[in-house]
Amino acid sequence: MSSDVIIETRNLTKVYRDFWGRPKVQALKALDLKVHRGEIFGLLGPNGSGKTTTIKLLLGLLFPTEGDAFIFGEPTFNVAKNERIGYLPEESYLYKFLNAEETLHFYGRLFKISKAERTKRVGRLIEMVGISHAKHRQLREYSKGMQRRIGLAQALINNPELILLDEPTSGLDPIGTAEIKELIKDLRDQGKTIVLSGHLLADMQDICDRIAILHRGELRELGKVSDLLTVQDVTQIKTTDLSESVLSEVRHVLDRNGVKYEVDHPTTTLEELFLRIVRESDQHPGRRRVAADIASKPSVADDELASARSK
């Protein structure tokens, strides 16, 4: 296996059985894939498609029914490989009776990290995931989003080379989601390899270099996001807002060439709109700019009606 390949699965298959050993569900069918150093790799698929099973198999939490999986060239049952891995489960399965600091110290002690270094990392990670204000509260008092953040921090406590994130933005608000996405990109820029699973397509599209699409345990598509999303038989030209005269000239040219076209103003995403509003609100607290305000202003008709009533 090339040193550039961090994860490799060969014919990886998982069948869940009942107590009597009868096959219940085939969660994964003959998965072959490679994840390369320094990329963000997305496992995409609907619920029950085998994304989490794949991650659990890679971590040795499940045993494959058939096939093999390797991380850093080592078989997945080799515990020592976990020294270089960070893992965020799909839910924040953490000890609720510990506070954030204790949690990170606990997980930090499981790695070969000096006390001084561990203390430094704990402080830095708590700040990074934005829960400094609640670091002495037990996790049972945390909201889902805060638990997700501390979960992410524990996954990074060992400064891992490979980070496995199972639905990392689940339970987060759009701001948190955006921050996590930024963080993931930063980690990639630091040379780390990231595998993440999810079914929020926009999130995956934003950050993944490559994706694998799974459906009912089978690999349906694998490749670069840009390659997979490009619609080859459509051309899109973006310009600044065109005047009516320029637009009619363009239409004329297109009509002359028999091209089918649509002219429209692009819309932003709800996520972008939300983020812009929240940022503006942070910059100018107190100023309201809500669509409902506009709607509540008296219209011309209302003015006329009011005037008629006064006569």
Place this chain on the structure above:
Amino acid sequence: MLAPSLFLFAQGAQPPGVSDAMKKLAGWLVVLGDPNQTSELWFGSTLTWIKVLALLSLVGWLGARFAQGIKDRTALSNKFLDIAASVGLIGLFGTSLLNVLQSTKRVNNIDISGVPLTAILGLVFGVMVFVWVEFGLWKAIGGTGRKSDRWVLAGIHLAAIFGVGAAWILQGVTASMLGTERQGGLPFLLLIGARLAPTFMGFVVLFQLTMLFLSEFVAVRPRRLYAIAWQTWVESFRRMQAFWVVMIIFVVVLAFTHWFLRPSDDRVAEIGRQYVGTLSTLCWILLISMITILTPISLPNDIRGMTIYSVVSKPVRRLELIWGRLLGFMALSTLIVVIFGGISLTYLWRNVYLGAIVQTEEAAKKARDQNRLPAAKQLSDQASQLRTRMSARVPVKGSLTFLDSRGTPQFKGIDVGQELEYRSFVEGATPSAAIWLFGDSIPDPYEPTKKRISRKIPVEDFLKANTIESIQDQIVNLKFADARAAGVDPTKASGKEIDKAVNNASKNKQEIDRLTKEYENLNKQAVVFEEQATKLDADQKPAEALRARRDAAKFHSPRVPLEMTFTVYRTTKGRVVGEPVFAELEVTNPFTGEKYNNIIPIREYYTNKELIPAKLLAGSNGALRIVVRCISPTQYLGMAESDLYLLSSSGNFGWNFVKGLLCIWLQAMVLTAIGVFAGTFLSWPVALLTTLAFGVAGVAAFGFLQQFAVTNMAGGGPFESLIRLIAHDNLMNELTPTLSVVAAKTLDSLIMPVMTRLVYIVPNFSALDVSNTVALGYAVTTPILLGNIGLAFAYVLPFTVTGFFILKSREVAA
């Protein structure tokens, strides 16, 4: 190299014409292969432990592989064999039924060519099942693709052949010692091979498991153990609130304890035992209850709540998960035991020492000052008894045998019909006597002609250095050594013969002469003081006489304390009601013939004390013969081996109490290991019940299981017992072989072999319990403590390692 005499089996009669080399080989094969035989040397119990582990490993390994094969459908791939196995299993049940019918005389015994039909059927059906299992195993293990498993499977087959080979070697050597009357031939080979081969097969599996364990063990890191232990500790406090619950119950119970503990007036000394026993029991109950509830819940909760995902995805070994939890729970147990211990000792100090001993001594002093001498004596005795109980006495015990009323040697005394009394009795004013023997090599009371045991007195603990008796002891020992060197048996030779031997052997003569001079010198000085004392007595100067006697005593070793606790069985009230029963005590040094006699009144529930002259031990070589007779006609004295002993020393009670708590801590550790083990593969309610079952079986039913193990249960197995229970039938009656009785006996015959093996895995908590020893004021000596620590780890290690293998082989995310 071990001599054959080291082995139990070798103590029996051997057929003539067997060479020493063959005996030695046979000895090794039996000791290594038969789980019921072992060496009497220091490693004997360890060897038995290893053999039991080997057998359990074999059963576990084969069971797990075969069950996995069935689940994967690799083991059930031959329909013909599956049908044959089904027939075999039904056939085996039928054979058991036939066997019961024959034994209850419902069906006549049927033999074919002298071989019982049931044996033939059992063999045929057994082979059918065996072939099915064998085929399934090869298929299952071939299916897993693990090379090491295939090697082990091949290895256990070779070991099975070796076992049968060993049985072949043993033919004609020592069949009688293996408990079989068969000698040679195929039945012998099968019978003995079936006993030896599984152990050898188990060794192969145990070797593989040991290698796997060692590879895990070397990867264990203290920092990770600490982390898991810390998490367990915090969880116990914050989530379970276990510490606070236990503490509150302890304090509440303790607050009312003294309301209920009131000894009767004639057993005032019992107050110490009652308090110590109650506190130890309270500590034990609370700690064990906490452990039973807490330990089996932790790991299943982690698995169910999936918090384990974020732990095992770190470089944490499965063994660390188990040992870390064990350490965390034991840290909690340690804290609780330390706090309980501190509170208990303070409580005992206030209630027993200040509240009973000091008060009684002050009352005795006051009575003496007021010249109420009988009351003073009684109070003084009570205080002495209380102090005796609140100490840590180190007894030196002998071996007890009896003479019955006709003077015939017996290993038990007279049974007076008290079922719950473990003591047996000697009858007053008859030749009946209890004889305690001390010495390096004395006959075993149960096998006096075959076996010898050691109950040697450590003379150096009793004789003070550079005293008359100590030097006398050295002289006699040197003389005996010289006599032996000259080929004279000093125990049989006369004094003159020994002196002659000493004069001839030049080896120790100079030393003997030097010691003799020293002895004479000391003796002379002592005699001077004693004569002075006699003269001063005559001159009516008691104080000076006492001082002179004390000076004379400095040349002697102090008298040797002898303590006795006997019970009295009265057939009549006696001449005067409450009159004590008298015992005659006779102590003899068997080598020098020195004797001491006394008649003492026996006080029930009291520790009767006698000081015997130290010169009795001089030249005793650690041997004494102590005879106790009851001289009160129509009365009986009851005694057991532990009821009479030489008191070697009396240590600090507080430290002894701490040792008692340590043994409770050890029991908690064993139960913790079981709880954590159960949590590796069971859901928490089932794990909780399993831990509880182990605890109850280990505490209350170990003796019962031991009886199971030797299949010595009166009233039959569980099913037969159920019928007796319903029918109100007693244990000794032979049941009428009705259909239900036959069915019950058949089921018993099938499950009893499995149940008898439970004794191997149920922990013997009563062996670890020393609370009664502490409460009675006896020392928990270092050998007892080390033995208990060893025993506790002998349970903890296999349970935790088995837990590791289970956790390693299961999918934590399934």
